Amino acid sequence: MAVEDKRGAVLQAMMELITEHGFHGTAMSMVAKRAGVAAGTIYHYFESKEEVINQLYGEVMQRVGLALVQEDSNKGSIKDRFFRYYTNIYHYYIQHPDEFRFLEQYTNSPYTSQLAREENGKAFEPVLLFLQQGIELGVLRPLELRMMMALVHGHVISLAKLHLSDNNLPVTQEQLEQAAQSCWDGVRIN
Amino acid sequence: MAVEDKRGAVLQAMMELITEHGFHGTAMSMVAKRAGVAAGTIYHYFESKEEVINQLYGEVMQRVGLALVQEDSNKGSIKDRFFRYYTNIYHYYIQHPDEFRFLEQYTNSPYTSQLAREENGKAFEPVLLFLQQGIELGVLRPLELRMMMALVHGHVISLAKLHLSDNNLPVTQEQLEQAAQSCWDGVRIN
Amino acid sequence: MAVEDKRGAVLQAMMELITEHGFHGTAMSMVAKRAGVAAGTIYHYFESKEEVINQLYGEVMQRVGLALVQEDSNKGSIKDRFFRYYTNIYHYYIQHPDEFRFLEQYTNSPYTSQLAREENGKAFEPVLLFLQQGIELGVLRPLELRMMMALVHGHVISLAKLHLSDNNLPVTQEQLEQAAQSCWDGVRIN
């Protein structure tokens, strides 16, 4: 197992276990076992349990940031680009349920550090710029940028959560389109 | 101190501490101290830590359910009633930040039991019925009910979270109206 | 077992084990077992291992301070009182070898806190005053007080250490008198 593999295995194990048992329920010994390394080895790569979790957050946010702008093009219309962002992030979330659940837990825990918020800011900066463009072009409502961002993101998150919850209500393609349209109708200028 | 006071004090203490330190960071001894009772006393009222938390969740959801329908009237228009629900829950959340943060943590933790989801269902049942009415009257879009419910609730939650986050971005009355309008425009039929 | 007994049992166990295995070699689990309490119980009485050790130091120094002045009388001659102090502390040390060895380890470890030095000061203050009297009366040499104190105490410590070391060289009564005389001849004015 190469060096980077062990670090990665620890992060992956931590994420899986947190989604299964929560922060508290995830003991370092469990992480070690799942990652296939010795307990002490984790501490060669990370200072503490907290650091494992924070680094995990950073890496997941980076991936989310990349997924967000995939196939995005500055040439598209605001509406097209909006739908692109909406579906991009939705798909990333439902295709990476562990990451999604981890993020939700992390974001809503009191551990969330200032650092975390900054990380978050970085990943979603492209969208922030996009929303600003949309407003300037008179296509989107002149809402406070951070608020619009929060409302839109909250919208997708709710949809993903619905799809991933074990209540046998998978979101269909049609429903995804309805949801995206709903979100769009809420921010566009009539 | 009357019997009910102790039970209530424990629940209140648990909630405050969970919002401060998370599920994990909240020790029963801390709860006992904050509630002004002995550690053992908690176990006269509750079976376990988990039961304290679950009962807390149930009680909080009841209060949320009551707040939701305050000043609601079957006679109002769908739009008015929608705005009423939206602002009712928004205000309850921002006026009870401990409850709100507790709910967010609880909802996103893997502890969430089936029982919890049922509780949730009960509290929001009136809104579900209302949405159905709106659809039947041709005012709201014929979206899957649970999805519409999730999208709308996720919308308010995002707004409340924005207001309560310590980033100095308090949501103004004007912004609340814009947000509610945005949500409404996303579900109404054009 | 009464409350105070458990606290005392922990301190006693810690002292015995430290003289046997050193600070490092003494695990809290060993202390618990020897004291006849559960590991967690120690933490009801003390904040940490360090606090156990520091409190132990404080208590031992108090006992040493009491032993030092036993049967001391302001009416005796300087010489008699000097011999009294010398033999008092010598006997306390050899009759309480665990305390003595613990003190030696503690004093020479880098853990020794400022607090420890103050504690030390308190216990030996009577002797400091006595030495000053002796100087003022022209019986003792006008040496810097703290230095004289250190030299005399170092003298007794060496003797006690010699007696307690497992080299089969027990110090006889005669040798004790010779040693005390030697110390006295070194500080008195000829």
Added chain:
Amino acid sequence: MAVEDKRGAVLQAMMELITEHGFHGTAMSMVAKRAGVAAGTIYHYFESKEEVINQLYGEVMQRVGLALVQEDSNKGSIKDRFFRYYTNIYHYYIQHPDEFRFLEQYTNSPYTSQLAREENGKAFEPVLLFLQQGIELGVLRPLELRMMMALVHGHVISLAKLHLSDNNLPVTQEQLEQAAQSCWDGVRIN
């Protein structure tokens, strides 16, 4: 870096760290880092941590033994030679505080092996012979040799400790002479 340099660097690092953090507080990884070698390298030169410490003790005692007899001459008077020894060792200690503190910790720890005592014996043998001479010549009191040795050594140690303690009481040249005189007056025949 030559072979001997690494061995020496390890010993030096171990000594410095022990005086700073104690036996317990000194991890092999810290020693490796301070010595500028890899952790595993230490185990090419030494069997174990204990062996590093024991060898360190041996080497330090050798140096102390050499310093002790510097500029000593069999031709001098007993008194002059006594003062020579006293000041020699005092100066060595205060000029090599790390070695001194290490020795004090080592000597008072339960790790002190039989081997260590023998090492000690070797280093101070010249003084033992000298004291015997002094007694035979009728200049020194006919005290048990090991006791006299212990008392005198304890005397110097106390003085050095006083000087090195961080209580702002540096021992002056005059005080050193007073102390040596005090020690001498305690062992010479009146």
Added chain:
DNA sequence: GATGAATGAGATTTCATTCAT
């Protein structure tokens, strides 16, 4: 010889829960 990643036993400490008072 030299490295330093890896190990895993064991250290300190926490904490949900019990039970004698």
Added chain:
DNA sequence: TATGAATGAAATCTCATTCAT
């Protein structure tokens, strides 16, 4: 009913030592 001292399993983290490179 109420207490809070006591428990001991389990958590996080450390560290002497090994070994493949």
